[in-house]
Amino acid sequence: MISIRNVSRTYGHGPGAVTALDRLSLEIEPGEFVCVVGASGCGKSTLLSLIAGLDTPTGGEITAGRNPALMFQEPALFPWLTVEKNVGLPLKLRKVPRAEREAKVAELLATVNLLEFARKRPHELSGGMRQRVALARTLALDSPVLLMDEPFGALDAMTRDLLHDELERIVQQRGLTVLFVTHNVREAARLGDRIVLLSSRPGRLKWQGRVDIPRPRRIDSPEVSSLAAEITDRLRDEVASHAR
């Protein structure tokens, strides 16, 4: 579904150049939920921008199908539009007829449990609700691939927990392929079918492994906790080797 082969991205030229990603290769199967974990500066966000086509690699090749949908840490909603118009904009840009659009927006808002907030503006909603609107808008792209850049990083633990459940349900219902970037190891263990660890500066594939914990999972279950601890140790080695 997503194929990343030997991809590099360097910013700038000469001695001041910074390599954000260095010959990274990664294959993601259709319907797979992959979590990418790494310390700051490991090129996680760069990777998503490259896959989404908002940036071009300096080396290597990426195939990711038609228009992968991207979700950010901030909701990035348009403050001048109501909730329903924010969600409807991707459809409008695809020239979906009005009646069909309205039905689709209602369905998406129902999916994220926000139907009664359709006429509100983003600033009238809580952080978690805004992020759910952003998710609905991303889903409106009807893309089989969902790229998520620390989407719940700015939320409190309770809200995040609820959104994990919601995201898991939506992804399973729609059979989406997800690449989920996070620095929260527990979150990765809670959500991922596979976890990929990136090293930092330059970003390289450090380690990857399957998550065999059966779903539904809980973030506070012993299995998730012990997997999180294991990954944290690997991550710590990585960070320490850089501090030296």
Add this chain to the structure above:
Amino acid sequence: MLARAWAGTWPKVLAVAIVLLVWQIAIWTEFRPPWALASPADTFADLGRSLGDERFWLAVGITMQRAVLGFVLAAGVGLLLGLAVARVKVLRAALGSMITALQTMPSIAWFPLAVLLFGLTENAIMFVVILGATPSVANGVIAGVDYVPPLLLRAGRNIGAKGISLYRHVIAPASLPAIVAGLKQGWAFSWRSLMAGELLVGVANRPSVGTRLTVFRDLNDSAGLIATMIVILVIGLLVDVAFGSADQAIRRRWGITE
């Protein structure tokens, strides 16, 4: 409700009262003869008479017609110019600083040239009014486009907006507050340019607020003169209030307001 309205109003009422008092004290001290400085009572009586005089309304009408036409044209030119400069790199390098330079040029300094170019005509006045307001509007557009949050641009591109649709659905609405600020400033510049123009360029058979000022000075009619100045002030304030409420409406919609 009434108490709150009063809480907002009384400082303004007090300020006006103090101005009137200082003015009246100047009259009492006979600081200047009445033909040079009319009393508040005489001035407001004159203003009251003017309001019932059709020549007054003709003059205000012509001035407002010029103001609106000049402002609309300047807004149109400014929007297009601003968009072009914001979008095209070469134009920005060529014109970016020139627009700001043009803005610092006092518009009254353009009038002698305008008179040589167009004579004592409407066109001379329009030329300077448009020159006065266009740079502000253009700068507002440029600032608006430059400061669109990059995250919104990324989000917009990802959901399928590109080229014109990116402008229509993301860049234009995101720059709206800066554009309104530019329009507001542009209005202030065009209103000032217009008053300067009407004082300097008296077009035959076209009575205006500016020509009334000239006539009252020539007649040593300070009551009429100050009354006309009050009219200029009030018109400026009313338009400012209109822009202020447009700005407020945007802020409320966006949730920027407290």
